[in-house]
Amino acid sequence: MRISFLGTGTSHGVPVIGCSCKVCKSKNPKNKRNRTSIHIKTKNTNLLIDTPPEMRLELIMNNIQHVDAVLITHAHADHIMGFDDIRALNWQLGHEMPVYSDKKTLESLKRIFPYIFSKENHGGGIPQVELIEIKKELKIYGENIIPLPIYHGKNLILGYRIKKFAYITDCSSIPDQTKKLLTGVDYIAVDSLRY
Template sequence: MKAIFLGTGTSQGVPVIGCTCEVCNSLDFRNKRFRSSIYFDLGDLSLVVDTGPDFRSQILSAGINHLDAVLFTHEHKDHTAGLDDIRPFNFAQKKDMPIFARKPVLEQIKREFAYVFSSKKYPGVPQIEPVEITDQPFTIQGHTITPIPVLHYKLPVLGFRIGDFTYITDTNFIPDESKELIKGSKVIVLNALQKESHISHFTLNEAIEMAKELGAEKTYFTHISHKLGLHSEVEKDLPPGIALAYDGLEVTLP
């Protein structure tokens, strides 16, 4: 398995429009963050989790030429807005793109992209196959995907476990039942928005404590705000086995 972090930023991305802070003005490429998304290459299956507003640029930057399916964590715009850009995969692969999501997420996508689902389609619109999932494991081309239910304030969000890799973004509460589904993962990804308290995201310290509790060999933090600080400075204070992810980071598991 190979995973590529396509984006590790929060809903505004980094740099933030109009901001002159040291993070937004940084020349370190690790402080340039697209909206959060990740790509999985399982050899015979390629997946993307979430298609935010930067989806086109992310796919081009990573050199991804084939995509079998899209998984959605939840319905917020910074995780769905780029769905139209699956069209080149439709054309190249000559088939509809399966998108896997909970019912409320699919309903939101159908509202936001009504032209895709219209009975009278404009030529060239994305060809999408919606697949409703629940909190139960499901398979794609023989590979088992385990949803990890979490809460984003009061909004239900799904993380996903694929083999020994668990990806979770946009949460500040992981139920005990979900922790049991995560434990045993070799790599875990958690959101760590900023150092100050937030209503719907883990702070840096909260993410560190959760990482310690879950006990993976390696934990990466994503969905990072410019308020967290410079990548190079934050990394110095992280415990062993914990690191900040950055756009383009590749992680490989046997």
């Protein structure tokens, strides 16, 4: 399994607009960070977690030309505003992109991007997606995906476990039931915005 961290910045990205702190003014390339997203390549599939505003650039910079499915953690702007760029991935895939998340997030995608899901929109240029609600552990192209309910503030959102790797972003707390789902992981990516 190969994991590519496409973006590791805050919801503003780094540097932040109008900020003149040492980090934002730094010339160090490690201080130039896009909004959060990862790509996971396994023997069976290519998965993308989240579609941030810089998704197009992240995929180009990392030479990722093919994605089989998209997992969304939650519907905040820094995690979904690149959703329209799934259009280019459709060309490579040749069919609708399967997009997985919880019911609340999928409903938000329909509300935020109504033109994608409208029956009256007959023009081209929209992503072709199939929204699939995650209710329990699922298989995508033979890979087991375990949804990890976590808290982002008071909102329940999803992290994901693929094999012995867990990805948890925007986390303020991890419920006890989810901690049990993390048993046996070798690697876990957890955000660390604040103490």
